[in-house]
Amino acid sequence: MEKHWWHKATIYQIYPKSFADANGDGIGDLKGITSKLDYLQELGITAIWLSPVYDSPMDDNGYDIANYEAIADMFGDMNDMDLLLAEANQRGIRIIMDLVVNHTSDEHAWFVEARDNPTSPERDYYIWRDEPNDLTSIFSGSAWEKDEASGQYYLHFFSKRQPDLNWENASLRQKIYDMMNFWIDKGIGGFRMDVIDMIGKVPDQGIVNNGPKLHDYIKEMNTASFGKHDLLTVGETWGATPEIAQLYSNPDSHELSMVFQFEHIGLQHKPDAAKWDFEDELDVPALKKIFNKWQTELGLGQGWNSLFWNNHDLPRVLSIWGSTGPNRVKSAKALAILLHLMRGTPYIYQGEEIGMTNYPFNNLDEIDDIESLNYAREATANGQSMGQVMDSIRMIGRDNARTPMQWDETKHAGFSSGDTTWLPVNPNYHEINVKNALADQNSIFYTYQKLVQLRQTADWLIDGDFELLDTSDKVFAYIRRTPSEAYLVVVNVSDVAQTFSFNGTYETIIISNHVVPTDLQQITLDAWDAFCVKLTK
Secondary structure (H helix, E strand, C coil): CCCCHHHCCCEEEECHHHHCCCCCCCCCCHHHHHHCHHHHHHHCCCEEEECCCEECCCCCCCCCCCEEEEECHHHCCHHHHHHHHHHHHHCCCEEEEEECCCECCCCCHHHHHHHHCCCCHHHHHECEECCCCCCECCCCCECEEECCCCCCEEECCCCCCCCEECCCCHHHHHHHHHHHHHHHHCCCCEEEECCHHHCCCEHHHCECCCCCCHHHHHHHHHHHCHHHCCCEEEEECCCCCHHHHHHHHCHHHCCCCEEECCCCHHHHECCCCCCCCECCCCCHHHHHHHHHHHHHHCCECCECCEECCCCCCCCCHHHHCCCCCCCHHHHHHHHHHHHHCCCCEEEEECCHHHCCCCCCCCCHHHCCCHHHHHHHHHHHHCCCCHHHHHHHHHHHCHHHHCCCCCCCCCHHHHCCCCCCCCCCCCHHHHCCCHHHHHHCCCCHHHHHHHHHHHHHHCCHHHHCEEEECCCCCCEEEEEEECCCCEEEEEEECCCCCEEECCCCCEEEEEEECCCCCCCCCCEEECCCCEEEEEECC
8 A cells, every 4th residue: 555644644624714813803703823833742743634614704713615715704815824834844843724515605716696687697506496395404503595686595504694506517616626725825734624525416316415426526636636745635425324434445445545524523412313402421342333333444555534523513532432520531531542543543622632522511502503593592492491402402403513712821821912802712721721731741641642643653553453452341441463563452431440351461561551460360440541552472
């Protein structure tokens, strides 16, 4: 298998509104990100995935783009973007742009022309029908919105202000590739592709994901843009299986570097229930089964995994699967060790490396997310109490990931010098912040730093096979094995002591969050104990 830089990379996701505010308006910006590059260099990450900073009316926090080749005023301007690219490159950090090409904003020039002039070429850049079918929006309600002027309906699988693009139009596709090359010429390191599995939709047949022309479009995109460069490309593919992931990420397919699969994230929700019906406890055996499947069925040379617990759309992993009490630090380290020693490219979401948690939202006045607000409106209309609604939002709502980054114990956690912030700062920032983490050599930060360094230097993390061990339910143990060496990873994924036994010895401790016993024959793992050792030959 040909090795690329992203095989040894760890990617750090930044949600720009919430990372660092340089001008005191309460909203993060590009200059704020640039000011924190030294911190990210100390963490050791290889690249930043930058959530959208393009010109946008911000109906969906920048995922509704009005101009792909301009920067939203709240974040700065193109000069600020060029400076961020230059300063990041000087530190050996690549910038991965968020590519949102399933839909645009209704303020994009293409849609404005399409709506104003039904005979224009741009009209066919979007999907129009005389009568709607029963497709529903991911943000609730019908996926069709009536355009009163023309009497037709346009498709939107997200907000009605996010009309879906018609990828069957070759002229549209070329304009998208030209835009991608605009950013590639600026020196970016690649693209994270928002809901890319939806661009092949066939609405008249009810096909939303994995349409029949999807992979043809991505191969064409590869040839017309990033395929000529050594760039990281990762697709957001909610419905992917290992077989589908191979279609995307097999090097012989000439499509993408990897995809985000979300099968493990599905364990946050009750089976066959709405997103907002969350599970009270992680099903560890199910988690083991899912990771084992992806680690073994997406084999070396056949494709590549992405590894993540958190992103801007998900709750904080410590609040839903880890511990936010006395074991917060230990559980954060355990979850990191468990994930980062598998095969794939790890992604760290901002604040994960210091153990940030969900926000204790009190009421809807503290909520910004359109998805959460739509849910609250529908749920209360259907008879749910506001208390039940807020319980779900506090556990699952997307704003949990979007509260401001906690830098220190000063006003607004050092995120902003302004009077207010666009979302409230988590009140636990006096304890949980970057300044405290950097001052404590036993903090979560330094576990992440060591895992990032290990990824860059340890070839077994790329090449080693994955073997899941048969253990008690709450113990997740596996071996990474190459022809010449083997590494044992053991994690107690619970707040309760567990027993573990292994018929073998080790010669070196690679990483741990506790004192590792010398004899592995029969050991007791305290709550959230986690370690990796190099086994004796």
